[in-house]
Each structure stands twice: as structure tokens, then as C-alpha cells.
Amino acid sequence: MPETPPWYEGLWTYLEFTWEDVVQLAIDHAVIVIISVLVSTVIGVGLGVLTYQTERPRELVLAVTGTFLTIPSLALFTLLIQVPGLGLGAKSVIVALVMYGLLPIVRNTIVGLREVDPAIVESAKGMGMGRVARLWRIELPLAWPVVLTGLRVATLLLIGIAAIGSYINGPGLGELIFDASIGSAAALSEVLSGTLGVIVLAVLFDFVYVVITRFTTSKGIR
């Protein structure tokens, strides 16, 4: 039997010829994650703000978003492409990702807001700050580091799940993984570059969050 070259040599040769494609796929991957996280943030923080003070709605929101996360991703993708207007491709992937991103964001928003020292809120109220001013100027800024941690967790989660989105023709590094014809010479290299790409992306995003945290958290609570 002829000796096959070690896996890393194969990967290297593969990337030599295709790196531009891989980078493009990584960018597509990042874009779809960013869109999903943004939508999920708007919905999740909104739900958190609306429900953190009342027990029943709060429990309900946490239960529902928690349930989303338990649906296997392949199943959810398959269900979503049946929905009129979604179909195969990016739209269905984004909807699924938004659903998966909700729990960490809602949860951390609620926890963050509930952890704000009641004495601080009371003194704000006692000085004549209305409900909206209290929320924007006091409660959300104080809860922000916790909310941001939620966004970070959601982002990492979605980077992984987005790869599976290629199963229903979603854009991103998943293509490399799903298109690999098993057994072919390049299959291993393709899957490896897809997987490594996801990991590199995750590390980059994490770094971005460190920077965001640094610049958006008040010096007084760092």
C-alpha cells in the first residue's frame, strides 16, 4: 500500500489552494452570527427588561427560551424550512440562531438587573428619576457586564450551531464540513479546515468581547 501523507501535510496543501474561499466562508459565517446575535439581543434584552420584576412572566420567558435550546438543531432547521417565507438558506438559519441565542441573553439580562443593589435604585427614585431614566441611566449600565457575558456565551454558542446551518444551505464554514464527500482524498482536510475555522472565529469573537467589555463598562464598576 502506498503511504498516505500525514494529515497536516494534506491540510496545508488544501489551504494553499483554497484559503481565499475559506476566508470568504469565515466572513459569511461571522456575518450570519453577528446578525443573529444582534436580533437575539434586541429581543432578549427587551424580554428581560419587561419581565425581570414580575415572577410569573419571568419564569415563563425563561422556560420558553430554555425549551428552544433543547430542540436538536438538525430538527429545528428541518422544521423551519417548511415555514412559508423561510425555506432553504440564510433566513431559516438566522431564525434558528436567534432562538438559540435567547436563553443566555434573557437569563443574564434578568440576573443582571435583579442583582442591582436596591438601595441604588431607591436613591435614584428618591431623587426624582422616572422609571425610564432609572432603567437607562442606572439599572442597565450596572447590569451591563452581566448582560455582556450573556451575549458572549450566546455568540460562542451560535458560532458552533451556525456551522450546522449549512445542512439547509446556510452560508458559512459549515459548507466545508457538509460538502466533504466522505472517503475522498480532500475530505479530511475540508472538515479540518472548517472545524479549525470555527475555532479561530470563536477565539477572535472572544477577543472582540474583551475589547467591548473594556470600553463599555464604567471604570467605577470594573
Place this chain on the structure above:
Amino acid sequence: MTDTDDTAADSDRAAASDAGGADGGTIEIRLENLAKRFPGQREPAVDDLTMEIPKGEIVILVGPSGCGKTTTMKMINRIIEPSSGRIFLDGEDVTKVNPDQLRRRIGYVIQQIGLFPHVSIANNIATVPKLLGWEKKRISERVDELLEMVGMDPGQYRDRYPKELSGGQRQRVGVARAMSADPDVMLMDEPFGAIDPITRDRLQNEFLRLQERIKKTIIFVTHDIDEAIKMGDRIAILREQSRIAQFDTPERILVNPADDFVADFIGRGASLKRLSLSRVRDVELHQWPTVEQGAGHDEVHRLLEGSDKSAVLVLDSQRRPVKWVNADHLRRAGHGRPLSELGLPAEAVVQPNATLSDTLNEMLSARYSTAIVVDSSNAYQGIVDIDTINETVRSLRRAEQGRLRRDDDVDDDEDS
């Protein structure tokens, strides 16, 4: 029921007429039949409270925990909405006005202080002026003015964050923040409660000095009768459901408690507490032989011979007390040693605005029978000894009893 309530009502009336005499009848805050029932509780937390708080005074609400004093206070700025009754601020019924607008007119300090940790000290203080839409320049000037007023250097502290301050400094910023828009009324809920005793004492004194200048109408909640006596122009002792057991000046409450509840609450040692009411500047200072620290031993010997005291007080060039030196010290030290290196340290030093209680405390902890009185630049003024304090207690008591007898006669005349 009848006995105690009558007495309480009497002293109520006395207090109100006192205020009328002193201040032309100005009532800053009036609470009328104020009540609060919390849902799910059988008894009301505050039941039918009527009370008048005179302009420019510190009125203390004091009582055992759960008596409704904090609830009462929080109804004034409607952090807790009253179930019934009305609140008047300077004659205006504020029971139904917009609560946010109302609160911007009332300074509010709570025990935890509640500074906003994520904004700078300057922005903390600027909270209400910003809500009121002041111009930037005016706000910044006001912030500096307030920081100076509470004894903090604006240049140093303006841009710091609350976590960088000590407990006492945070408390000062809390007070500055509450006064930012120059409210006429301040509500203070155990403002010194979370601070160590030594700092608390200093802050209390500072606050009293400040109040002499700013003359706010202050409602001050505490559970500590000693703090009430020290800080209050008037004290309302509350029993459960905020029923007034006695509303009167500290002197009259101490000398003439309305009933057993009040007497119990004041506790034993009421005459000792009276020492918190008089200050060093109110008593006659004695003089003591003093000598400059550069002087020779001969001069000390000469002073001691010409005096009935056994020691002299050594002062430095700015007349600040340094040491107590007696003949024994001189003998043991041998000739030529400077006086500042001999004798005992000049401890138990107080300023004229210290209470006699503080003074006595200083003496006891220094184990001296005299306290040295100094002015604000720490220069020697005179001394107060333990006999003076003793005599003061006795004469205060005599004077107070005499006055009360006269007042009672007047009251009787009015009743008949």
C-alpha cells in the same frame, strides 16, 4: 389609652406653640391623618399620624424597630404612597402631585447612601440638577461648591468613583448629592448608621455645623436615642404604627418623659445623656498655668510654686498644647532637657463645639481629670475639669425643672 395620649397631645401642642413663637408660625411640612396599610397585613403600618414639622429644624423620628418611622418618612417623598391622609409642603398639598417632580424638591439620604457606582462623584452629585435641566456651567460650579461644603477637595475628588472613597467620604458625597438642587426639605434615613463610631461622631458634628449655615428642614430617622438627642432640635418618639408617644425638644423629653414607654426608651442614665445637650462653649473655662516649650526649668518651678496646681501645661510656639509637666518630671529629667521631651502627652483635647459628653469621654479615655479646650486652629483656650461637668449637670437639671414647673402653670391656665 387616655392618660398617655393626653400627655402626648399636650406636648404636641407645646411643641407647636414653641415653633410658632420662634419662627413666626412657619410650618414647613404638615402630615395630616397619614396612614399606610400594606396589602396582606392586618394592622396598618402607620395609623392616623398628624404632625407638624417647623421650618429649618431637625426633627428626629425615633422608635423601636418596626414602629413605622421609616414608612412615615418614605411617605413624605412618596417612595411609599400613603393609603390615606394628606401631606403639605409649605402649605401646598403634595399628596397627588407628580411624585418625580416632588422628589426633586426633597433631598434624600438613606443608610446605604446608594451612590451610583458607575458614575463619577461629580455626576453623582449632579443627578438632580441634570434632571432639572440646569446648564452645564451652573452644574459644574454647584458640584464644586457642594464638595467644598462637605470638606472634600473638588480637584481631587470630582472625577473619582464611589468605590475609591472611604465610608465617611461616601456619606459626605451622599449628603452633598441630596443638597444639590438646594431643596428646602431633606429626608435622612439613618444616614450615619453604617459608619464606624468614631467617624460617625465626626460626621454628626460636621453635619450640625453645616445645618447651622444651611437651615434646612430635616426629617431624620434613627433607632438610636443618643443620636436623636444629639442631632435633634425636636424629637418625635414613636411607638408602633407611628403613634406619637412624645414630640418635644430633647431637653424636655429627657427631663419630663411623657410616659413609661418614653422613659423606657430613653433608658437609664438620662442625666448622663443630658451631657450631650450642652457644649464646651456653654460652660465657663478655667485657666491653667502654661509655659512655652522653649522655657527653662526654673520658670516651671516658679509657676508651680505660685499656683495651686501640681503641673503646668506646655504649649508650642503656636500655643498648641504639647505636654503636661510636673515637678517630678523635672527632677527625674535632669537639667537642660527641653520641656517638650518631658512629662505626659497633652491628651483629652476638645474644641468649643464638642459636647460635654464627648469631653467627659475624652477625659476618661486619657485618664485625666481635665480636658484642654482649643480653638479651631488648635490654640489653647482654657480647660474644663470634671467638677465643671458635674456642676453643669446639676445646674442644668435645676434650671430645667424650674422651667418645666413654670410651663406647667401656664398650661394649666390655658386649660381652665
